[in-house]
Amino acid sequence: MTGDDKIHLSYQVEGGDLTRAGEASSGVKQTLRKLGIDPGTIRRVSVCMYEGEINMVIHANGGLAMVDVGLDDITITLTDFGPGIPDIDKAMQAGWSTAADSVRDLGFGAGMGLPNMKKYSDEMNIKSIVGVGTTVTMVVKIPS
C-alpha cells in the first residue's frame, strides 16, 4: 500500500426518506471500526455524516455521500443537486434555518446541521450554486 491509497466508500442517499437517513453513517462507522480507528474519531465522523445525510434528505432530494479514508484523515464529500444555499455565511450561523416553524417543532430544521458539521470536523468547505446544487467537503483528522 502506498501513502496515497485511500479506502473509498460511497452511498446513495435517497431524498425525502427520513426513515433511512443514518444508514450511510452506520455503514461508515462499521468500516472505521474494522480499521481500528479510535472511538472519538468515529463519533465525530458519524455526527458529520448523519447531519449531512439529513440535510440532503430534507433540503436537496437526496445526493451522494462519499468517504475517503486515508492513513491520517477521513474526507467526507456530500454532493447534491438540490436548490443550493444562497448565503453560506448565514446558513453557518447556529439556529438559522430555512425550515418552516412547523417542521422545527418536530425536531428537524433546528439550524444546527451545518454548525455541527463544522464543529465536529477539522476542515469544512461548502461549494454551492443556487439552482445547481451543493458540495460539502469535511475532513476529520485521525490522531496518530
Next chain:
Amino acid sequence: MRHSVALTLKKCRGCTTCIKSCPTEAIRVRNGKATILPNRCIDCGTCIQVCPHQAVRSLRSDVREALERFPYTIAVPDPALYAQFHNLNDVNIVLNGLLAIGFDDVYESAASAELLADAMDAWDQDHTTLKPEISPACPAVVRLICIRFPDLLGHLAPVITPVELAAILARRRAEEAGVPPEDIGVFSIVPCSSQVTSVSAPNGLHKKVLDGALAIRDVYLELLEPMRQLGSGDLLPLAGGRTGAGWAFSGGEALSRRDKRYIAVDGIVNVIKMLEEIEDGRMPDADFIELRACTKGCLGGCLNVENPYTAKMRLKDLMGNLPPSAPPSAKARQEVTDILESTEKPEFLPTFQLDPDRRKAMEKLMAIQQLEDRLPGLRCGSCGAPSCRAFAEDVVMGRASVDDCIFRVRARMQHMAGNTDADDYLPAPFRRRKETPAASDEEATS
C-alpha cells in the same frame, strides 16, 4: 470469557438460520456445523431462540448439584421467575418453595433492584454520567456497547446488575449471621443466557460474586410440586415490593428511577438502532435509557418457561398484591453507594478490528472490498457467513476459502462446460454478458 451459549453439534444441521439473526455476526457454519466466534458473542441468546433444531442452548443448570455443592446455599431469584406460574397470587409461595427444595436463604433480586434504583438516583446527584444515562442492567447490552459502541461507555451508569448486588448483600448477611465464608454458595436464578455468562465474567465487578446461575426453566420444574403443597405463609418475609418486581419487564427499571424522563427499548435489533442514534449525535430528549436485549425485557429471556406476553400479565397481577416499595434506610443506601464506588468501567474490546496496524488493516479492507464486488450479494448463507461482506472478510482473514461461495463455483463450472445460457440464472457478478444499467432498469420496472 466462558460463554453460556453453547452448541450441541449432534443436533446442528448447519441450516444457517442462526448466522443471519446474530446481531454481532458471531456465528459461522463450517464443515456443516455452526461455530461461535467467541470474542464477538455477547450471549444475547437470539440464536437459542431461533434455532429450529434446538442445537444452540444455554448450558444446562443442575439445581440438585448446586444445592449439594455448599453447606449453605443462597438463592437470588430474578423477578421473572414469579411470572412463570399459573394461578399464583402470592410471591411468598415461590420464595418459600425455594427454601422447600433446599436453599438455606433467599435474597430477592427485586429487593436489590429497589436499593439499586435508590442509590443510582443519589449517585446522579454527585457524579456526572453523560446524558442520556444508559442502564447497565442487561449484561448483553453492556457487552454490545463494549464491542460495538465504545464511545458510549461514558453513558453507562455504574455497571452492576440487581442480581450481582443481591449476591453481595446476601453473602454479607450470611457472614454476619456467622456462616463460615467458605460454606456459602450464592446462585442466581435467571431468565437469560447473558446473566449466566455474567457469573464467570461480570461486566463491572473485579471479582466473581456468584457461584453459579440456574436457569428459570430448570428451577421451575423443581419448584412445581413443593409449591403445590405450600400454603400462603409468611415463613420468609418479603423484602422486595412492587417496584422491584417490575424490573422483569421493559420499562420497569426506568419507572423505578426518580424523576427521570426515560426511554425503554426492548429487543436487540431495536437496542442497536437506539445506540446508533445516540452515536450519531441524535440524543433523545431523555435523562435515562433502559435497554434490554430481549423482547419485552427479561420476561422475554430464552430461559423462561412462559411467553413474555402472558408472563407480563401475570407479573402485573402479582405486583398488585405486593406492598408498595419502602424507601431504604440511609445506612442501606450508603452500603449500596459504596458498592457502586467499587465498580469498574468496562473497557472497549476491539473485536472487529482487522489488524492492530492501521496500514495493514487498510490493505485488508481494500482486499475485502475488492472481493465483495465479485460476490453475488444474495446473503444466501451457503458459504456459512451471514453476508457476502462477512464472507469476504473471512476469506481475507484466512477463516474461509473463496471456493466456499457456491455461486462462484457454479459459475466456473457452467463457463467451463461452455453453457451459454448460464447468464440467465447466474447472479450479476458472474455473467459473461455485461448488462448496460439502462437495460436492467427497464427490466426491473416491466
